[in-house]
Amino acid sequence: MAEAVTGGSGLRFEMDGEIATVTLNRPEKRNAQTFATWSALARIGEDLPEQVRVVVVRGEGPSFSSGLDLGMFAPEPEPPAQHPEPAQHRGTERVPGTDSFAAAAARGDAELRRLIAEAQRGFLWLRRPDIVSIAAVQGHAIGAGFQLALACDLRIVADDVMFCMKEPALGLVPDLTGTKPLVDIVGVPRAIEICLTARVVGAAEALRLGLAELAVPPDELGRAVRDLTAALLAVDREAATATKRLLQGAPQRTLEEQAAAERAEQAARIRSLFAGS
Incomplete structure (x- = not known):
């Protein structure tokens, strides 16, 4: 693992x-x-x-x-007092309050x-x-x-x-x-x-x-x-992916549109499984 x-x-x-x-x-x-x-x-x-x-x-x-x-x-804290610092350290500090609203x-x-x-x-x-x-x-x-x-x-x-x-x-x-x-x-x-x-x-x-x-x-x-x-x-990966696509798109489609989507996905699966066999 x-x-x-x-x-x-x-x-x-x-x-x-x-x-x-x-x-x-x-x-x-x-x-x-x-x-x-x-x-x-x-x-x-x-x-x-x-x-x-x-x-x-x-x-x-x-x-x-x-x-x-x-x-x-938490409220945004006051910025710290400015002090000169070596050039190699500039820009490496975390911006105060970065993770606050x-x-x-x-x-x-x-x-x-x-x-x-x-x-x-x-x-x-x-x-x-x-x-x-x-x-x-x-x-x-x-x-x-x-x-x-x-x-x-x-x-x-x-x-x-x-x-x-x-x-x-x-x-x-x-x-x-x-x-x-x-x-x-x-x-x-x-x-x-x-x-x-x-x-x-x-x-x-x-x-x-x-x-x-x-x-x-x-x-x-x-x-x-x-x-x-x-x-x-345990389910075929490509079939699972195609089926999930169909199910995710179903709420936005009419019955006729969903039937067309099913035809397209199934034709692709059949070609993949049986073409040239």
Whole structure:
């Protein structure tokens, strides 16, 4: 098994054949997330080895993720007094408040939107048709944690899970690509109620609403994810990729358009399997 620790981001990346595991690795902070977390997550997606078919996203410790690191809400500190320094050290220091909302707001609207887009890239790649992403969720999955789980194709949860879209209660909006899958799964009225009350959704309700595919006791979560992963890997890779593309596009197509998409995908599969045989 290959392993890489992304320093300062709170993420750990591991490879085992066709399976990649991304672990939120700040258990002492309940795996709270920062701009550094999202940037590292985006880099993992960019550099994901071609052989990977299943990506598991999990949290170290009793919580999946408590959401935004509270340090991001700190005011921008006063700049330190200027002192001459050797030329070889100039430009190497971290900009004060880089990971705070105050620092982000000071950059102006265009730069702020660019920063949010960069954060969103860390979530968008989990929907790629050539992989299946599984969120293994236990304990708190708050705000950014809930959105990271929603970014994955499938969610296996422990029966102590606590989903909560906290951002509106903090004066923010959910902006890490979580609003569309939430609406797609539960519908607009229920999504409004969940987000604007910032209430907790437990395992039983998550199953009922379709926010989770399976709920198990916490000590069985790892086994449940391994069983699902094995079942996914048993299917032909190219057929799985084509089928996921069809399913992802279905909500935006008419029946006739979906039928045409099915014809195109199936013709490509038949040519690949039988042409020249």
